[in-house]
Amino acid sequence: MSNDTMLTRRGLFMKLAILFNGLVGIALAVPIVQFLLSAITRGRANAYLAWVPLGPVSEFPEGETRLATFRNPYVTPTDGKTADTACWVRRMEGDQFQVFAINCMHLGCPVRWFPQSGLFMCPCHGGVYYRDGSRASGPPEHGLVEYPWKVQKDQIIIQAGELPTPGAPIAALDRRTPPCA
Amino acid sequence: MRMIARIGEWFDRRLQLAAPIREAAEHPVPRNAASWFYVFGSAALTVFLLQLATGILLALTYVPSAAEAWNSLQELNHDVTLGWFIRALHGWGSNFMVAIVLIHMMQVFLFGAYKFPRELTWIVGVFLLLMTLGMAFTGQVMRFDQDAYWGLGIGASIVSRVPIAGPALLRLMLGGPIIAGPTLSRFFALHVFVIPGSLIAFVCLHVLMVLRLGINEWPMPGRLVKRATYESEYHELTKRDGAPFVPYAVWKDMFFAAFILLAVTACAVYFGPFGPSGRPDPTIIETVPKPDYFFLWLYALLALLPPSLETPAVLIGPVVVIIGLLLLPFLSGEGEKSWRRRPIAVLSVLLIAIALGTFTRMAEFAPWSPHMNAWSGDPVPERMLHGTTALERQGALVFQVKQCRNCHALGGSGGERGPALDTVAVRLTEDQFIRQVIQGGGNMPTYGKNLSPPETTALVAFLQTLHPPGQAPARDASREVVIEEGPEKLTGKGPGARR
Numbered sequence: 167m168s169n170d171t172m173l174t175r176r177g178l179f180m181k182l183a184i185l186f187n188g189l190v191g192i193a194l195a196v197p198i199v200q201f202l203l204s205a206i207t208r209g210r211a212n213a214y215l216a217w218v219p220l221g222p223v224s225e226f227p228e229g230e231t232r233l234a235t236f237r238n239p240y241v242t243p244t245d246g247k248t249a250d251t252a253c254w255v256r257r258m259e260g261d262q263f264q265v266f267a268i269n270c271m272h273l274g275c276p277v278r279w280f281p282q283s284g285l286f287m288c289p290c291h292g293g294v295y296y297r298d299g300s301r302a303s304g305p306p307e308h309g310l311v312e313y314p315w316k317v318q319k320d321q322i323i324i325q326a327g328e329l330p331t332p333g334a335p336i337a338a339l340d341r342r343t344p345p346c347a
Numbered sequence: 348m349r350m351i352a353r354i355g356e357w358f359d360r361r362l363q364l365a366a367p368i369r370e371a372a373e374h375p376v377p378r379n380a381a382s383w384f385y386v387f388g389s390a391a392l393t394v395f396l397l398q399l400a401t402g403i404l405l406a407l408t409y410v411p412s413a414a415e416a417w418n419s420l421q422e423l424n425h426d427v428t429l430g431w432f433i434r435a436l437h438g439w440g441s442n443f444m445v446a447i448v449l450i451h452m453m454q455v456f457l458f459g460a461y462k463f464p465r466e467l468t469w470i471v472g473v474f475l476l477l478m479t480l481g482m483a484f485t486g487q488v489m490r491f492d493q494d495a496y497w498g499l500g501i502g503a504s505i506v507s508r509v510p511i512a513g514p515a516l517l518r519l520m521l522g523g524p525i526i527a528g529p530t531l532s533r534f535f536a537l538h539v540f541v542i543p544g545s546l547i548a549f550v551c552l553h554v555l556m557v558l559r560l561g562i563n564e565w566p567m568p569g570r571l572v573k574r575a576t577y578e579s580e581y582h583e584l585t586k587r588d589g590a591p592f593v594p595y596a597v598w599k600d601m602f603f604a605a606f607i608l609l610a611v612t613a614c615a616v617y618f619g620p621f622g623p624s625g626r627p628d629p630t631i632i633e634t635v636p637k638p639d640y641f642f643l644w645l646y647a648l649l650a651l652l653p654p655s656l657e658t659p660a661v662l663i664g665p666v667v668v669i670i671g672l673l674l675l676p677f678l679s680g681e682g683e684k685s686w687r688r689r690p691i692a693v694l695s696v697l698l699i700a701i702a703l704g705t706f707t708r709m710a711e712f713a714p715w716s717p718h719m720n721a722w723s724g725d726p727v728p729e730r731m732l733h734g735t736t737a738l739e740r741q742g743a744l745v746f747q748v749k750q751c752r753n754c755h756a757l758g759g760s761g762g763e764r765g766p767a768l769d770t771v772a773v774r775l776t777e778d779q780f781i782r783q784v785i786q787g788g789g790n791m792p793t794y795g796k797n798l799s800p801p802e803t804t805a806l807v808a809f810l811q812t813l814h815p816p817g818q819a820p821a822r823d824a825s826r827e828v829v830i831e832e833g834p835e836k837l838t839g840k841g842p843g844a845r846r
Contacts, residue, residue: 205518205529214524235630244528246414247628248496251525268632273649274500276632278719283750284797289635290501291650292715292754292764294792302792304715304764305654328524329500331517333507 214240217316217323220255220265226322231256231279231297234265239327253313254279254286255322256297263322266299267311267330274331277310286310308332371558372597375589377581379565381596384458386603387451388557392550393604394444397611398482399543401437409489411535413528413627416491420623435615441486443611445641448479453696456675459684460563462572466676468556471549473672478546480641485538487639491531492623497636499526499534508658526629561585562592566684573681635716644706650715651706714763717753721761728758735812742809745802749794757813765791772813772820779821780807 200207216239226232231254238249254266254277266286268276275290285302286295293304300309311330315322359365408427410419423430452472455461461469484502488495503526507517522529564584590596621639625631638646652660686693718725727743735743746752754764761767775783784803787793798806814820 203519205522206515233632238525238527240524242523242528244412244414244532246412246528247626247630248413248527248530249525250628250630252630252632268629269500269504272504274504275497275636276629276634278632280722280750280753282722282748282797283794285750285792287717287719287750287753289716289719290497290646292717294717296792296796303787303790305650305652305657307654329503329517329521329526331504331507333504333509333513333517 214327215325216240216327217318217325218327219321219323220253221322223257223261223317223320223322226255226257226263228257228259231281233279236324236326251326252276253324253326254310256299261317263315263317264299265313265315265322265324267313267326269311269330270306271301271308271310271330271332272304272306274329306332372593373591374558374561375585376562376592376596377564377584378588378590378595380562381590381599382565383599383603384454385562385596386600387447387454389600390603390607391444391447391451392554394440394447394607394611395546395550397608398437398440398444401433401440402539402543404433405437406539411489411532411539413491413531416489416531417623417626420490420492424620424623431620432615434620435618436611437486438490438621439611439614439618441483442614442640443607445479445483447607448476452476453700455563457686457689457692457696458563458566459572459686459689461676462682462684463574463577463676463680465556465560465563466680468553468560469676470673471553471556473669475546475549475553477669478542478549481542482538482546483639483641485534485542487642488531488534489538490621490623491627493625493627493631493634494622494636494638496526496627496629497634498638499530501636501638505661509662562596563684566686568683568685568687570684571682572684633719635719637710637713640707643710644703647706647710647713650713651709712763716762717750717764718762719753721752722747722750725752725757725760731757731813736808738805739809739812742805742807745798745806746809749797749802749806751806754791768810768813770814770818772811773815773818774821775810776821776823776826777807777811778823778826780810 218236218239220234220236226234233252234255235250235252238245238251241249252268254268256264256266258264266277270277270288270290270293272288272291272293275288277286277288277293277295279286284297286297286299288294288304288306291305293306294302295306295310296302298309299312301307313324313326315324317323355365405423408419408423408430410416420434423434425431455469455472484498487498499521503517503521506520507513509516518524520530520533521527522533561581564581625634637643649657649661683689727747732740732743752761754762756763756767757769759767781803783789783791784798784806785793785795794803811820
């Protein structure tokens with residue numbers, strides 16, 4: 167209709183209005199996206215991998231594997247019981263331990279320990295692990311995740327706080343040297 | 348009556364909706380499309396409305412907090428008047444909705460209704476299917492019990508396997524480092540705001556296109572769709588052999604919708620609400636998590652795929668399927684509509700239906716899962732111990748105590764992860780038994796470290812008794828020769844060697 171190269175007053179205001187809306191949109195979008203991504207950008211902050219106590223060493227007899235529970239170091243007010251986590255503690259000799267995440271490395275179901283046969287079995291798809299956490303059979307591709315542990319003032323404490331998954335084992339695991347390497 | 352008419356007139360002068368509504372109601376449909384096969388779309392819409400209504404009712408009591416959700420479900424089930432019934436309606440409604448949407452899709456596919464000019468209606472429909480499945484999964488999370496908790500764990504494990512972005516996506520999904528309060532809150536937002544909002548928008552778009560483009564005519568073998576002529580042909584058809592949607596076709600939709608609502612109600616009254624199962628406490632590990640029925644096929648697939656194929660199949664498979672569904676109207680947008688002349692289409696539907704059905708059926712038995720309590724709960728059948736020696740009985744004891752039974756059935760009870768052992772002695776010799784037990788293999792763990800030599804001897808003695816009465820156990824013929832005539836006979840060396 168009108169000449170394209172001609173900039174009319176209304177056309178200018180229209181363009182300015184679009185620009186103004188664009189600027190306001192960006193000004194709003196930045197904090198909104200920041201909010202949405204906060205679960206990622208918060209990073210593995212402080213409490214995610216704090217040391218948590220599992221109880222006195224004397225509760226774990228030598229040569230046995232026992233279930234221990236701990237409260238996740240990072241909690242929110244609405245977590246309820248879901249922040250309580252279980253793990254398997256294997257005491258070998260003296261102060262030598264292995265602490266396994268409860269989650270099967272196939273799809274995260276809770277594995278159960280059978281002392282008689284010395285195996286961990288998963289109820290979901292039949293993943294089986296030996297007493298040292300290494301893979302025995304079934305669909306899992308890796309052994310169980312081990313939490314870093316140490317003994318402090320006669321307490322066994324572990325570094326936990328993240329859900330171990332097959333694709334993203336906990337950060338602490340990256341620093342761990344594999345036991346049989 | 349005149350009063351009502353005048354009030355109606357007052358509103359319509361301001362709303363101006365009567366004319367477009369009448370137009371939509373009376374739009375002509377081909378007479379042969381007023382069929383009982385064409386009722387599934389409106390049935391899906393009806394169940395969706397039921398879900399909206401019951402969902403809002405549930406939200407009056409439900410608390411989307413990981414600490415409180417389970418308690419509020421208990422309150423709905425036991426304290427709130429008819430709370431159980433509303434929960435049951437919502438739960439059964441979701442099952443019906445998934446089923447009806449799938450049937451609707453199958454019908455549309457077999458009747459060629461996705462072809463020109465209805466490609467976009469199909470594409471929007473594919474998104475509606477995905478949203479329906481999204482509602483089903485997030486809905487299972489809302490029922491925040493053990494199954495929901497470990498179901499989230501399975502979801503987290505799958506998401507974490509995405510290359511590179513896995514850990515970030517995992518955080519985004521969980522809202523934190525573990526499955527906890529923020530996880531339930533964000534699934535609540537998805538289930539109650541995000542997905543239903545998009546569903547409503549897409550349903551409107553879907554229905555609008557059905558009204559604008561007209562309902563698919565009954566496919567006649569040999570009547571081909573051509574881009575150039577289809578629209579005028581369709582117009583001609585509705586003119587020559589059409590009838591107004593209301594009342595000519597709508598009564599079938601209405602009957603079927605009422606029938607479906609009645610069926611949902613009957614299931615709700617008769618079977619009651621789903622769960623909740625145990626409290627979502629991750630320290631309770633005596634649990635056997637299982638997904639709801641619409642995801643059972645996936646649960647089975649994850650057990651049966653070879654481990655190396657699993658991650659690619661789970662991550663790439665859905666993408667391929669979705670792209671395939673979206674591309675379908677572009678790959679075959681013209682041509683034959685009738686299923687009578689589309690054997691590949693019919694076979695594909697049958698194949699998919701049989702595969703999904705088989706996987707779902709298998710997941711109900713889950714033969715791949717060890718029976719966690721078989722070793723202590725299922726005794727060795729008495730007949731297998733008749734006339735056995737003390738050593739063999741000791742072996743039967745080892746068999747139970749070492750949890751062999753969790754994976755191996757005897758007399759029809761016990762796990763099915765490994766083969767049933769009722770007649771295993773016919774298949775394996777003593778040496779093969781010892782090797783298998785100690786070294787494992789073929790998906791069996793090695794028991795070498797967990798069996799003392801006497802235990803192994805006893806166990807193998809018991810296993811060798813497991814053969815049918817009239818059939819001898821397997822034996823290693825070469826070994827007998829060795830025992831009778833000495834090793835020289837076989838090796839061909841020494842004085843007694845065979846010539």
